[in-house]
Amino acid sequence: MPSEAESLSRELNDELTPEQIELEEEDSMICAAEEEDAHNAALDLYEPQEKDEDQKLLEKLHTNGMIQYQYDESFREEVKLRELMxxxxxxxPLDQFRSPIQFNPVVV
Known part of the structure:
Protein backbone atom coordinates (compact mmCIF):
# COMPACT_ATOMS: atom_id res chain seq x y z
CA MET A 1 0.00 0.00 0.00
CA PRO A 2 1.53 3.32 -1.00
CA SER A 3 2.30 5.84 1.66
CA GLU A 4 0.36 9.08 1.95
CA ALA A 5 3.33 11.00 0.58
CA GLU A 6 3.43 8.79 -2.52
CA SER A 7 -0.31 9.19 -3.03
CA LEU A 8 -0.10 12.99 -2.74
CA SER A 9 2.89 13.09 -5.06
CA ARG A 10 1.01 11.10 -7.67
CA GLU A 11 -2.06 13.31 -7.37
CA LEU A 12 0.08 16.41 -7.89
CA ASN A 13 1.79 14.85 -10.88
CA ASP A 14 -0.01 16.10 -14.01
CA GLU A 15 1.03 13.08 -16.09
CA LEU A 16 -1.21 10.62 -14.22
CA THR A 17 -4.97 10.78 -14.22
CA PRO A 18 -6.90 10.04 -11.01
CA GLU A 19 -8.03 6.75 -12.58
CA GLN A 20 -4.42 5.73 -13.25
CA ILE A 21 -3.46 6.62 -9.69
CA GLU A 22 -6.34 4.55 -8.35
CA LEU A 23 -5.38 1.60 -10.57
CA GLU A 24 -1.76 1.78 -9.38
CA GLU A 25 -2.87 1.82 -5.75
CA GLU A 26 -5.18 -1.16 -6.35
CA ASP A 27 -2.34 -3.04 -8.07
CA SER A 28 -0.05 -2.26 -5.17
CA MET A 29 -2.61 -3.54 -2.66
CA ILE A 30 -3.23 -6.68 -4.73
CA CYS A 31 0.51 -7.39 -4.90
CA ALA A 32 0.86 -6.92 -1.15
CA ALA A 33 -2.07 -9.28 -0.52
CA GLU A 34 -0.61 -11.90 -2.89
CA GLU A 35 2.77 -11.68 -1.14
CA GLU A 36 1.10 -12.13 2.24
CA ASP A 37 -0.90 -15.12 0.95
CA ALA A 38 2.27 -16.71 -0.43
CA HIS A 39 4.06 -16.15 2.87
CA ASN A 40 1.18 -17.69 4.84
CA ALA A 41 1.05 -20.66 2.47
CA ALA A 42 4.78 -21.24 2.97
CA LEU A 43 4.32 -21.12 6.74
CA ASP A 44 1.46 -23.62 6.50
CA LEU A 45 3.74 -25.98 4.57
CA TYR A 46 6.77 -25.82 6.84
CA GLU A 47 5.32 -25.43 10.36
CA PRO A 48 3.85 -28.97 10.56
CA GLN A 49 7.06 -30.38 9.11
CA GLU A 50 9.15 -28.60 11.77
CA LYS A 51 6.83 -29.82 14.53
CA ASP A 52 7.13 -33.39 13.23
CA GLU A 53 10.93 -33.12 13.19
CA ASP A 54 10.94 -31.74 16.74
CA GLN A 55 8.65 -34.53 17.92
CA LYS A 56 10.85 -37.18 16.26
CA LEU A 57 13.96 -35.73 17.93
CA LEU A 58 12.21 -35.66 21.31
CA GLU A 59 11.11 -39.29 20.92
CA LYS A 60 14.62 -40.33 19.85
CA LEU A 61 16.21 -38.63 22.86
CA HIS A 62 13.64 -40.20 25.18
CA THR A 63 14.14 -43.66 23.64
CA ASN A 64 17.91 -43.38 24.03
CA GLY A 65 17.52 -42.41 27.67
CA MET A 66 18.91 -38.93 27.12
CA ILE A 67 15.69 -37.35 28.42
CA GLN A 68 14.09 -38.45 31.63
CA TYR A 69 10.56 -37.65 32.69
CA GLN A 70 9.77 -37.70 36.37
CA TYR A 71 6.12 -37.33 37.20
CA ASP A 72 5.77 -39.54 40.27
CA GLU A 73 4.34 -38.07 43.46
CA SER A 74 7.45 -38.75 45.56
CA PHE A 75 9.51 -36.64 43.18
CA ARG A 76 7.05 -33.76 43.46
CA GLU A 77 7.08 -34.02 47.25
CA GLU A 78 10.87 -33.92 47.29
CA VAL A 79 10.89 -30.82 45.09
CA LYS A 80 8.43 -29.10 47.43
CA LEU A 81 10.53 -30.11 50.44
CA ARG A 82 13.67 -28.67 48.87
CA GLU A 83 11.87 -25.43 48.01
CA LEU A 84 10.66 -25.09 51.60
CA MET A 85 14.15 -25.78 52.95
CA PRO A 93 23.96 -31.34 51.10
CA LEU A 94 22.34 -32.61 47.93
CA ASP A 95 23.63 -36.15 48.51
CA GLN A 96 21.24 -36.39 51.49
CA PHE A 97 18.28 -36.45 49.11
CA ARG A 98 17.02 -39.56 47.34
CA SER A 99 17.57 -38.37 43.80
CA PRO A 100 19.03 -35.41 41.96
CA ILE A 101 16.41 -32.88 40.95
CA GLN A 102 15.58 -33.15 37.27
CA PHE A 103 12.80 -31.09 35.81
CA ASN A 104 10.54 -32.23 32.96
CA PRO A 105 12.03 -32.96 30.46
CA VAL A 106 15.73 -32.85 31.19
CA VAL A 107 18.43 -33.46 28.62
CA VAL A 108 21.09 -35.52 30.36
Whole structure:
Protein backbone atom coordinates (compact mmCIF):
# COMPACT_ATOMS: atom_id res chain seq x y z
CA MET A 1 0.00 0.00 0.00
CA PRO A 2 1.53 3.32 -1.00
CA SER A 3 2.30 5.84 1.66
CA GLU A 4 0.36 9.08 1.95
CA ALA A 5 3.33 11.00 0.58
CA GLU A 6 3.43 8.79 -2.52
CA SER A 7 -0.31 9.19 -3.03
CA LEU A 8 -0.10 12.99 -2.74
CA SER A 9 2.89 13.09 -5.06
CA ARG A 10 1.01 11.10 -7.67
CA GLU A 11 -2.06 13.31 -7.37
CA LEU A 12 0.08 16.41 -7.89
CA ASN A 13 1.79 14.85 -10.88
CA ASP A 14 -0.01 16.10 -14.01
CA GLU A 15 1.03 13.08 -16.09
CA LEU A 16 -1.21 10.62 -14.22
CA THR A 17 -4.97 10.78 -14.22
CA PRO A 18 -6.90 10.04 -11.01
CA GLU A 19 -8.03 6.75 -12.58
CA GLN A 20 -4.42 5.73 -13.25
CA ILE A 21 -3.46 6.62 -9.69
CA GLU A 22 -6.34 4.55 -8.35
CA LEU A 23 -5.38 1.60 -10.57
CA GLU A 24 -1.76 1.78 -9.38
CA GLU A 25 -2.87 1.82 -5.75
CA GLU A 26 -5.18 -1.16 -6.35
CA ASP A 27 -2.34 -3.04 -8.07
CA SER A 28 -0.05 -2.26 -5.17
CA MET A 29 -2.61 -3.54 -2.66
CA ILE A 30 -3.23 -6.68 -4.73
CA CYS A 31 0.51 -7.39 -4.90
CA ALA A 32 0.86 -6.92 -1.15
CA ALA A 33 -2.07 -9.28 -0.52
CA GLU A 34 -0.61 -11.90 -2.89
CA GLU A 35 2.77 -11.68 -1.14
CA GLU A 36 1.10 -12.13 2.24
CA ASP A 37 -0.90 -15.12 0.95
CA ALA A 38 2.27 -16.71 -0.43
CA HIS A 39 4.06 -16.15 2.87
CA ASN A 40 1.18 -17.69 4.84
CA ALA A 41 1.05 -20.66 2.47
CA ALA A 42 4.78 -21.24 2.97
CA LEU A 43 4.32 -21.12 6.74
CA ASP A 44 1.46 -23.62 6.50
CA LEU A 45 3.74 -25.98 4.57
CA TYR A 46 6.77 -25.82 6.84
CA GLU A 47 5.32 -25.43 10.36
CA PRO A 48 3.85 -28.97 10.56
CA GLN A 49 7.06 -30.38 9.11
CA GLU A 50 9.15 -28.60 11.77
CA LYS A 51 6.83 -29.82 14.53
CA ASP A 52 7.13 -33.39 13.23
CA GLU A 53 10.93 -33.12 13.19
CA ASP A 54 10.94 -31.74 16.74
CA GLN A 55 8.65 -34.53 17.92
CA LYS A 56 10.85 -37.18 16.26
CA LEU A 57 13.96 -35.73 17.93
CA LEU A 58 12.21 -35.66 21.31
CA GLU A 59 11.11 -39.29 20.92
CA LYS A 60 14.62 -40.33 19.85
CA LEU A 61 16.21 -38.63 22.86
CA HIS A 62 13.64 -40.20 25.18
CA THR A 63 14.14 -43.66 23.64
CA ASN A 64 17.91 -43.38 24.03
CA GLY A 65 17.52 -42.41 27.67
CA MET A 66 18.91 -38.93 27.12
CA ILE A 67 15.69 -37.35 28.42
CA GLN A 68 14.09 -38.45 31.63
CA TYR A 69 10.56 -37.65 32.69
CA GLN A 70 9.77 -37.70 36.37
CA TYR A 71 6.12 -37.33 37.20
CA ASP A 72 5.77 -39.54 40.27
CA GLU A 73 4.34 -38.07 43.46
CA SER A 74 7.45 -38.75 45.56
CA PHE A 75 9.51 -36.64 43.18
CA ARG A 76 7.05 -33.76 43.46
CA GLU A 77 7.08 -34.02 47.25
CA GLU A 78 10.87 -33.92 47.29
CA VAL A 79 10.89 -30.82 45.09
CA LYS A 80 8.43 -29.10 47.43
CA LEU A 81 10.53 -30.11 50.44
CA ARG A 82 13.67 -28.67 48.87
CA GLU A 83 11.87 -25.43 48.01
CA LEU A 84 10.66 -25.09 51.60
CA MET A 85 14.15 -25.78 52.95
CA UNK A 86 15.67 -23.18 50.64
CA UNK A 87 13.07 -20.61 51.73
CA UNK A 88 13.77 -21.44 55.38
CA UNK A 89 17.51 -21.08 54.83
CA UNK A 90 18.28 -24.69 55.75
CA UNK A 91 21.42 -25.93 54.02
CA UNK A 92 21.48 -29.70 53.50
CA PRO A 93 23.96 -31.34 51.10
CA LEU A 94 22.34 -32.61 47.93
CA ASP A 95 23.63 -36.15 48.51
CA GLN A 96 21.24 -36.39 51.49
CA PHE A 97 18.28 -36.45 49.11
CA ARG A 98 17.02 -39.56 47.34
CA SER A 99 17.57 -38.37 43.80
CA PRO A 100 19.03 -35.41 41.96
CA ILE A 101 16.41 -32.88 40.95
CA GLN A 102 15.58 -33.15 37.27
CA PHE A 103 12.80 -31.09 35.81
CA ASN A 104 10.54 -32.23 32.96
CA PRO A 105 12.03 -32.96 30.46
CA VAL A 106 15.73 -32.85 31.19
CA VAL A 107 18.43 -33.46 28.62
CA VAL A 108 21.09 -35.52 30.36
Missing amino acids: IKAGIDI
